[in-house]
Amino acid sequence: MVQLICFHKLEIYIQQGIKQENNKVSESVLIDETNEVIQREAEKIKEQIMIELDIEEFKKT
Secondary structure (H helix, E strand, O other): OOOHHHHHHHHHHHHHHHOOOOOOHHHHHHHHHHHHHHOHHHHHHHHHHHHHHHOHHHHOO
């Protein structure tokens, strides 16, 4: 699950054109960004988890 959340956060940054850099981020900013991503991408994250768990109803054909 953590990997999926990080994937979606990275995807957003890439779409914004942000370069990969090593930066420190404050705890509050990290938590706020993570909560925002989870809320916005909840259905995609749930779908990926269900696929990984091999639950039929969520498999794409």
